[in-house]
Amino acid sequence: MPRLTAADEQFVHQLPEPLPNVAVHHEHWRESYFFVLHPPTGEGDVVILTMAHFPARGEMDALQLGRVDGQFFYGRHQRPYGDDPHTTVVGPASVEIERPYRSVHLKVSEDPAAPVSLDLRFEARTQPYGLRRGTMKRADEIIWDQSHMIQSGFYSGTYTRGGTTVEVDRWWGQRDHSWGIRDHARCPMWMWLAIQLPDGMLGVWHWEYANGARVYTDGCFAPADGGEPVAVVDFDHELTWTDADGKPVSYERDGTEVRGLAGTVNFVLADGSAISVEGEGTWAIPYGPVGGGQHLMKVHTSDGRSGSAIYELTGAHHHRYFPIARAERLPPG
Numbered sequence: 001m002p003r004l005t006a007a008d009e010q011f012v013h014q015l016p017e018p019l020p021n022v023a024v025h026h027e028h029w030r031e032s033y034f035f036v037l038h039p040p041t042g043e044g045d046v047v048i049l050t051m052a053h054f055p056a057r058g059e060m061d062a063l064q065l066g067r068v069d070g071q072f073f074y075g076r077h078q079r080p081y082g083d084d085p086h087t088t089v090v091g092p093a094s095v096e097i098e099r100p101y102r103s104v105h106l107k108v109s110e111d112p113a114a115p116v117s118l119d120l121r122f123e124a125r126t127q128p129y130g131l132r133r134g135t136m137k138r139a140d141e142i143i144w145d146q147s148h149m150i151q152s153g154f155y156s157g158t159y160t161r162g163g164t165t166v167e168v169d170r171w172w173g174q175r176d177h178s179w180g181i182r183d184h185a186r187c188p189m190w191m192w193l194a195i196q197l198p199d200g201m202l203g204v205w206h207w208e209y210a211n212g213a214r215v216y217t218d219g220c221f222a223p224a225d226g227g228e229p230v231a232v233v234d235f236d237h238e239l240t241w242t243d244a245d246g247k248p249v250s251y252e253r254d255g256t257e258v259r260g261l262a263g264t265v266n267f268v269l270a271d272g273s274a275i276s277v278e279g280e281g282t283w284a285i286p287y288g289p290v291g292g293g294q295h296l297m298k299v300h301t302s303d304g305r306s307g308s309a310i311y312e313l314t315g316a317h318h319h320r321y322f323p324i325a326r327a328e329r330l331p332p333g
Contacts (some may be wrong), residue, residue, distance in 0.1 A: 037173035042308030146180025152201030189315035
């Protein structure tokens with residue numbers, strides 16, 4: 001007999017199976033929330049909270065990562081599905097959608113397992129943008145197959161680490177909601193940029209094979225006045241890892257000398273406009289064995305705007321960014 005959950009009472013099904021069954025049973029199938037906040041200045045702390053559920057593993061987890069007062073932090077909370085695979089509470093962490101696409105309440109209670117406690121509210125400053133479904137395979141093996149939503153917002157509230165509480169007043173940041181298959185360790189390269197400008201958000205999700213061939217690009221400029229997002233129709237990048245002195249350095253295999261990122265990214269939008277963004281910054285959190293990580297960046301656009309951003313650059317092998325492969329059986333195969 002199929003096992004039913006409380007969510008099966010709702011009009012939410014997308015296939016003739018009870019929730020949380022999915023179309024493809026895969027060890028890397030996940031549905032996840034991602035929240036990141038940082039000061040508009042592009043300097044200082046970065047606080048990240050994620051929450052995800054994994055049908056094949058029958059569990060949920062929440063990750064805490066980032067940097068506070070110059071120190072990186074990482075924590076993971078998990079719980080088995082049990083009779084409730086849908087409530088977005090994992091250990092001390094909770095995510096409450098107060099008003100869909102408008103307001104989200106994030107909380108991590110004080111707990112020995114929590115590197116940072118927090119009580120924050122995300123308030124949207126742009127419309128959400130749904131990225132089209134993207135797929136990448138190695139021969140007939142699925143490496144990546146997911147859909148994704150991005151949205152810019154303001155964060156307000158507090159977070160506490162080591163007994164010190166920080167007041168957050170309308171910090172810039174981003175949120176994602178994605179669902180599908182993601183085998184992170186076998187993706188050659190992906191780049192996720194969340195660029196916050198006074199008049200809106202410029203974002204892109206971009207994947208390449210090791211030789212630089214493009215697999216997928218989608219993104220938008222989303223105006224802060226609530227106007228319709230304008231799609232990204234072309235994108236290119238010329239970024240460089242930097243060392244402790246801000247000078248170019250090779251990632252080699254493990255990025256041991258890398259401390260930051262700098263360079264130019266170029267966008268072409270569906271309305272015909274072209275925007276170049278110059279940026280430089282330092283680690284918000286390195287990813288260790290899966291390579292790369294996230295950087296907090298100061299940015300300046302070719303049309304005179306300034307802002308701050310999170311640049312995520314990660315992957316297992318890429319001719320420019322990850323010259324020594326850290327995984328086998330990489331796509332395309």
